Amino acid sequence: MITNQLFTERELDRIIEMAWEDRTPFEAILFQFGLQEKDVIKLMRGNLKNSSFKRWRKPVNSGVSQKHLKKCNPDISRFKCSRQKAISGNKISKR
Numbered sequence: 001m002i003t004n005q006l007f008t009e010r011e012l013d014r015i016i017e018m019a020w021e022d023r024t025p026f027e028a029i030l031f032q033f034g035l036q037e038k039d040v041i042k043l044m045r046g047n048l049k050n051s052s053f054k055r056w057r058k059p060v061n062s063g064v065s066q067k068h069l070k071k072c073n074p075d076i077s078r079f080k081c082s083r084q085k086a087i088s089g090n091k092i093s094k095r
Contacts, residue, residue, distance in 0.1 A: 007033070011033065012043075012047070015029060015033055015035065015040065015043060016043075016044065016047060016048075018032075019040050019043075019044055019056070020056065022059070026040060041057075044056060044057075
């Protein structure tokens with residue numbers, strides 16, 4: 001079982017945030033944190049209220065979710081928006 005001791009509070013918050021985002025696939029969480037889908041589910045179950053966990057799981061299980069790369073648009077091969085600006089030195093870089 002995944003325990004919270006494996007991650008800092010900041011990392012845990014980011015994993016939960018990514019899991020809640022509709023367009024962030026489980027593969028992105030695997031790439032960044034090494035967590036399989038089943039591990040993300042266990043982590044979410046342990047860190048959310050029961051009602052919040054059910055609300056999170058419902059669209060993922062409904063078949064309309066984009067949480068898997070197989071269901072995403074095949075033209076998209078990145079984990080971030082193409083219009084997202086790079087950040088360097090706490091200043092947003094110009095295009």
